[in-house]
Amino acid sequence: MSLLRKLDRFSSAGPGSRSASNSVEALSNHGPPSRASATSGMEPEASTRFLSGSDPSDSESNHELPGLMQETAYGPVRVIDTRLEPSHRYGSVLVQSALQVQARTMSMLALDAELCDLDFSKALFLDTETTGLSGGTGTLPFLVGLAWFEDRSLRVHQLFLDHPAHEVSLLHCLLEKLRSCSCIITYNGKSFDWPLLRTRFVMNRIAVVKVPPHLDLLHTGRRVFKRRLGRVRLIDMETHVLGKVREDDVDGSEIPQIYNDFLHEGTTSPLHAVIEHNSNDLIAMAALLARLADHLQVPQWEDDPRDHLGYAQVAERAGKQDTAQLFACASAAGSEPSCVVDAHLLVARTARRSGDRDLEESSLRSALEAGDEARHPFVHLALAKCYEHRFRNYEQALYHAAFTGSAEGAHSSIRRRKRLERKIARCVQPKAVELPLR
């Protein structure tokens, strides 16, 4: 039996195939479907599509796509090029203020030393839209959105595949931009966009000699805003950090299907929303970058104490004790119960490192008076250490050591108390510092 006859047996090509649902419908509506007719129609249909696919720029169905076909040495690619006014705001943020960003600030926020000496005015924002969300070599980036600053305007430069065959030229255009930028800035690009693009370069046998430094705003933003936002998708950042609500935005999970519909049926209209979505993502990234850097200059009173604590924690990890203390104090001053204890603890840690034992003690005492009692064992632990090592006040230390069980484990807590008791026994004269027992 010939293969073609065997193929007749299938009413569909299995999951992922688009005619599948149609033929099931046919089954229920019109009795036995004509599998033969599906086959007989196959050859001409496939070949017309092939023809229309081979020269898309002339094809009628594509004329309404935005942008222009650009010829490159490697073939054509569609480019959608726009430029924002210097006064353009995204939500509450002036987009061009991203140009003020200091490399050292961002390097600290991203906890990435590689970003330290870069010229952020030459950064390249990058965001891709793909034919699938599960990755793998069969997933294509059909839209690669790029953005960079020219003078005081953000230029949005989107590369679009009218056809998968144009991928080579798209990748070469991208490569050129990668060569001239100082770094790339993405949102979740370290786990999604970049591995995908790297795969595409391999698939098309294009060597990427030098990979530019990469700032992933997802990780940076998460460290600062996670406490307040919970979820940290770009859309959450926009709503709650940038104060922007998108209208008629396309749902990200529908994007692969929209492109596949365009490929197979030539449906172009939903693509406009996808291109718009991608452009908004790029602008949002620039705005988020500006916002992140700007609010680290000095604590702003209208900011949420949880954000202050986020900044403080990043600064502490980056080894910037002064900044950490400043933001932790600002956070502690807020009345947000979920972070006030941690803020005080952080102030105490920075005070300890700078040798300010009075500030360390007072902030720990304030921590005990505030908020979340579940965190108190940690405060007692810090106090026990503070009194033992900084003040050599073993009685006070012993008092606090009684509450550290759940913070350091019962075993360590008992050892701590025994040690303190030994020290007390050894000291004939207790230290002069007297503190009221509560």
Add this chain to the structure above:
Amino acid sequence: MMNCSCSWSRHLYSALVSRVETDAFQGDRRRPWDRPTGLLAALNHFRNDARCASQMLLDAEVPARDARFASMPDELPLPIREALALRGLKRLYSHQVEAFQRAISREHIVVATPTASGKSLCYNLPVLTELHREPSSRSMYLFPTKALSRDQESALHSLLRECKMQSGAITYDGDTPPDARRTARDRTSILLTNPDMLHAGILPHHADWARFFANLRYVVLDELHSYRGVFGSHLANVLRRLCRIAEFHGSRPTFIFASATIGNPDDHASRMLGAPVSLVAESGAPTGPRHVVVYNPPIVNSELGLRASYLKTSVNVVAELLRHEVPTLLFGPSRNAVEVMLKYLRDRLGRDGIDPERIHAYRGGYLPKTRRRIEASLRSGEVLCVVATSALELGIDIGMLDAVVCAGYPGSTAALFQRFGRAGRRTAPSLAVLVPSSAPMDQYIARDARSLLSAPIEQARIDPDNVEILIQHLKCSSFELPFREGEGFGNLPLKSISDVLGFLSQHGVVHPAAASDGVKVYHWSTNAYPANQVSLRSLSWDNFVVVDLDGDRTIAEMDWRSTHTMLHEQAIYQHEGSQYQVEVLDYENHKAFVRKVSPDYYTTAMTHTKVSVIEADEAEMLSEGGRYRLAIETGEVSIVEKVVGYKKIKFHSHENVGYGEVHLPEMQMHTLACWFVFPEALIEAQSAPRPVVVDAIRGLSTAMHTVAALGLMVDSRDLGCSLGDRQHPEQSPSSGHRSGQGFDPTVFLFDRVPGGVGLGPRLFDERTSLLRRTRQLIEGCECSIGCPGCVGPVDLLSPLSPDGPDSSMHRVDLKSLALALLADMGIDAVH
């Protein structure tokens, strides 16, 4: 410990009393510690005991074979020679050298030599030699199970260390942690993995493995015999994809297959690879003399012809071997049987003073840690006896044991010999015992036990071009790399590839477009990840955990299917010789909560299988000019399997002491089938009573099943066969042919793969040829009234016989009856 106290007391005893005892009777019972031990002593014990001797239907010796060595090949680098010398290997066996020479000259080979003949060196030596020559080279090892890769990984680590090589070997499967995965991709020289991982985890992400594929020199595929039927056909396509990806990255690896004994190793390997593969089959490894015994359980009720339980008989045989200190492996047919035999052995030998901890069970469902522990204690010799399921058939390294006892015939000669192969050290004698059950197949073999030694070994069959399987893999392959017009896919004809691609593009799965050079390229164009929708094996990885309520710890894991029969509520779950009762089965969260109990019974589940027609796609009346016409149809069926209840079976006596109901969801599978409806008139026209005719139809279905599996090139397990009835007239396949009687016997032959792979429809197309060849098979069989080779084994004491077992009528001649049925339908003898 025990040996120590024994020898101490022996010395004491002889010192004190030996002189005054010269006149005392001697014998085993007098001084049990002095009785002879060892395999030959045990064998003689059986031979000399009149009751045992009469049950030994076969007691043959397969002679020893001397080693054939060959000198170390010059191409083998010095560090490897030194490492081998350190292991005491100054020479290699002839087949190892042959395999090495051919592999390094880039010939694809298949090594098919017996168990423990040093097969792994056959592939490790060429791989290490290549690594020595070119440290950046990579190799991939494929094993059918995770356990085997772990086993080989640790063996490779020590070999690499001894060769003073810096290269790494790493197992890459679902359990590999993320950091190790990165290492595996970027640096590891030898990657050990399984076909499923290659299919769904590596190939679809091959760009991340670019360096690996660019330097891929060898692909080693061990346990080739286990890849047959549908699973094997899937794997053949995965290999086509692998070769395509390797070629994209610029390499053409050499394949080394290793297989247990099967009828057609080179043929099978060549079909698997789609390229010629040469055979290395002459083993140079020595084997000691092997005694092969078939020990039939004695008849305990001569009137009914009932035999003693084969499980208990096996336990008796093993107990005797253990009393003679013979390290023994006991194979059981099921997990439950294994646990029951373990309990009996421990109970029995506990009384003889043998530490129960020296007897262990080994089966699927034990936690990996438990399994590793048992394997290690087997190798070290701490454990004297292991009771195992087929889980130990594959090449898990357990050292060698002196005796193997097989409780029940495992269904094929190949499997039986593979189990037998587990016995025997290099030159010492070994013993292999088959204890047949009372099943017709087993008793058929028992009747002609002598021919067991010369029985042909089954062939492994695959059909890589099965359309349904092929399409799935062409989808996966298109996802991995767009097809260019004119590009090949293994040995598939170019025309077929372009047909399938045309079909896929018509369904919008791929999108054709001209590349810059004008060649048509088919791009993947849906958002699906196809490998996730294709499962190479029809079993699911879904599993349940068994939690002990006392202590709240996980003691075992169980696959989804077995959960229904072994972990329903009130079941006695047996584990390492202890009994637990299932108190709660949390079906949704995949957990069974059990508590330790000590009942005097165990439970076995009763399963009911029903085949019903969902929709017939095509139907045809057989028109061969016979008096009666058979209705043949093909279409979609549902196979419903349901555990309806359980029996309580008393330990030791095996009495049935109660029943219980089970309420669990049905296990349902939709698949493709072909079915044959035998009209009532045809049955009435036969001279034999109706039940006998139905039995003959069942016999006919057995023969049809054999012919169908052969013709479809699948494993017989891939094709289900069932005799249905008309209990459910609304779903009856033969509603158009009313007969008055309530029953049109219907033979279903169906794909045993969820969704089906087109076997049923292909049988429908070949219906006439299928029936003709069935007739040929039955006619050509040399047996007189029926045997497993044709209509299936005929029960010597058929309960259908109206005249009782003593009558001469009790041997029902199913064979002629089946032929008569065929003749009535116009399927006449072929001339």
